[in-house]
Amino acid sequence: MQQLITVTEAEQIIQSHLLPISRTEAVSLTEAGGRYLKQAIRADRPLPPFDRVMMDGIAIRHSAHQLGKRHFSIAATQAAGDTPVKLTDKVTCIEVMTGGVLPEGCDCVIPVEEITVSQNEATVRVGYSPLKGQHIHRRGSDTAEGAILVETGQCLQSPELTIAASCGVTEPTVAALPNITLISTGDELVAPEQIPGPHQIRRSHATALRCSIAAEKLGHVSEQHLADDPAQLETALKAALKTSDLLVLTGGVSRGKYDFVAPVLQQLLGKPKFHGIAQRPGKPMAFWAAPHHPPVFALPGNPVSVMACAARYLFPALRQILGGSSSHVDSLPTHGTFNCPPQFTGLIPCRLLNGTLELVPPSNSGNFLSMAGTHGIAEVPGKLTRTNLENHLTRFYPWG
Numbered sequence: 001m002q003q004l005i006t007v008t009e010a011e012q013i014i015q016s017h018l019l020p021i022s023r024t025e026a027v028s029l030t031e032a033g034g035r036y037l038k039q040a041i042r043a044d045r046p047l048p049p050f051d052r053v054m055m056d057g058i059a060i061r062h063s064a065h066q067l068g069k070r071h072f073s074i075a076a077t078q079a080a081g082d083t084p085v086k087l088t089d090k091v092t093c094i095e096v097m098t099g100g101v102l103p104e105g106c107d108c109v110i111p112v113e114e115i116t117v118s119q120n121e122a123t124v125r126v127g128y129s130p131l132k133g134q135h136i137h138r139r140g141s142d143t144a145e146g147a148i149l150v151e152t153g154q155c156l157q158s159p160e161l162t163i164a165a166s167c168g169v170t171e172p173t174v175a176a177l178p179n180i181t182l183i184s185t186g187d188e189l190v191a192p193e194q195i196p197g198p199h200q201i202r203r204s205h206a207t208a209l210r211c212s213i214a215a216e217k218l219g220h221v222s223e224q225h226l227a228d229d230p231a232q233l234e235t236a237l238k239a240a241l242k243t244s245d246l247l248v249l250t251g252g253v254s255r256g257k258y259d260f261v262a263p264v265l266q267q268l269l270g271k272p273k274f275h276g277i278a279q280r281p282g283k284p285m286a287f288w289a290a291p292h293h294p295p296v297f298a299l300p301g302n303p304v305s306v307m308a309c310a311a312r313y314l315f316p317a318l319r320q321i322l323g324g325s326s327s328h329v330d331s332l333p334t335h336g337t338f339n340c341p342p343q344f345t346g347l348i349p350c351r352l353l354n355g356t357l358e359l360v361p362p363s364n365s366g367n368f369l370s371m372a373g374t375h376g377i378a379e380v381p382g383k384l385t386r387t388n389l390e391n392h393l394t395r396f397y398p399w400g
């Protein structure tokens with residue numbers, strides 16, 4: 001392991017070595033949620049595209065009311081979707097519906113609540129004084145045709161998809177998902193569906209990481225498990241380095257006699273950009289970035305360490321590769337106690353409740369049970385005590 005660097009230094013080193021994915025693909029609107037846009041979405045026509053009636057009621061010429069007219073016979077009814085009719089005089093009105101086109105010749109909509117209708121005649125309530133132009137959403141008042149409405153790089157969520165659908169962008173071009181190879185290592189590990197021997201445990205990292213990556217659509221995951229064998233590791237890594245956009249290894253990265261991840265990667269890619277961060281958990285994390293090779297994240301094998309390092313470094317890195325912003329982080333008030341050396345940073349599992357983080361520190365990073373019901377990690381400087389934690393806004397990194 002090298003000299004420990006800080007959490008912020010590790011983040012900066014990772015950020016400076018990531019390239020945005022250059023492949024794109026067109027996806028249907030039903031598949032587009034959560035994907036990162038690689039085109040600008042423009043208005044295909046002015047919005048709204050016509051003078052849009054905003055209230056169910058009657059449309060009149062405002063000057064008629066100004067001149068004292070209160071009774072209007074209903075010349076026509078215009079529903080939403082009808083081609084517009086025309087008001088030709090000051091004595092009649094057109095019955096209109098929300099979403100319809102404002103009838104030609106009208107400049108005022110009076111809601112149905114302000115009129116009474118009897119024998120095809122609408123009477124405006126005494127004392128009600130409508131304004132010229134009221135309840136009319138003017139053509140082009142939201143945007144002109146051709147304007148950019150959603151910028152490239154935006155993560156598509158329901159608001160952006162409202163715009164895409166409205167502008168007829170039915171197959172937005174988005175960043176292709178990176179191919180992520182997830183390699184877990186360890187002779188003690190068996191698949192979740194197997195019955196472990198007394199000296200074995202079931203492996204869980206790939207399941208956990210897949211869940212976060214799939215939920216946020218951060219990549220296509222392929223998964224392998226390897227024994228603690230340097231030759232096997234070398235063969236698998238050589239192949240994965242050729243076919244992947246990013247590699248994640250879990251376990252085998254600390255100081256044990258059978259921890260082969262760092263030496264084998266060093267042989268293939270040279271020295272890591274860092275190996276060891278002043279953080280708890282996750283101290284032995286390492287990162288490689290070599291020219292013409294995908295970046296490699298080697299996460300320490302303890303389950304809490306894997307998830308803490310993934311939340312803090314891996315998921316933001318994947319967002320950055322996809323073209324999104326990796327820098328936005330919520331800073332929130334925090335409660336609880338934690339145990340971390342003062343010169344370290346704690347990456348502490350926490351619950352997010354009513355805009356406040358409640359720390360749920362594990363008894364050790366191999367104890368994954370207390371992560372149940374938590375939402376991510378709080379990044380807490382180890383020098384903080386319980387008392388001054390209360391005046392501190394803590395950065396929150398969700399599980400995904």
Ligand SMILES: Nc1nc2c(c(=O)[nH]1)N[C@H]1C(S)=C(S)[C@@H](COP(=O)(O)OP(=O)(O)OC[C@H]3O[C@@H](n4cnc5c(N)ncnc54)[C@H](O)[C@@H]3O)O[C@H]1N2
Nearest residue numbers: 184186203204205251252253254255259283300301302305
């Ligand atoms: N002498 C030292 N020993 C250790 C150090 C150190 O600095 N010096 N660091 C400790 C820390 S901190 C951590 S974290 C672990 C990380 O070690 P490795 O990355 O080599 O991880 P392993 O030893 O392979 O595994 C640790 C632990 O996690 C379990 N594990 C691993 N993979 C999985 C999986 N896919 N699913 C479930 N559980 C998994 C594994 O069985 C071990 O119990 O090293 C400390 N030691």
Ligand code: MOO
Nearest residue numbers: 281282283305365
């Ligand atoms: O710091 Mo290690 O990642 O706790 O178990």
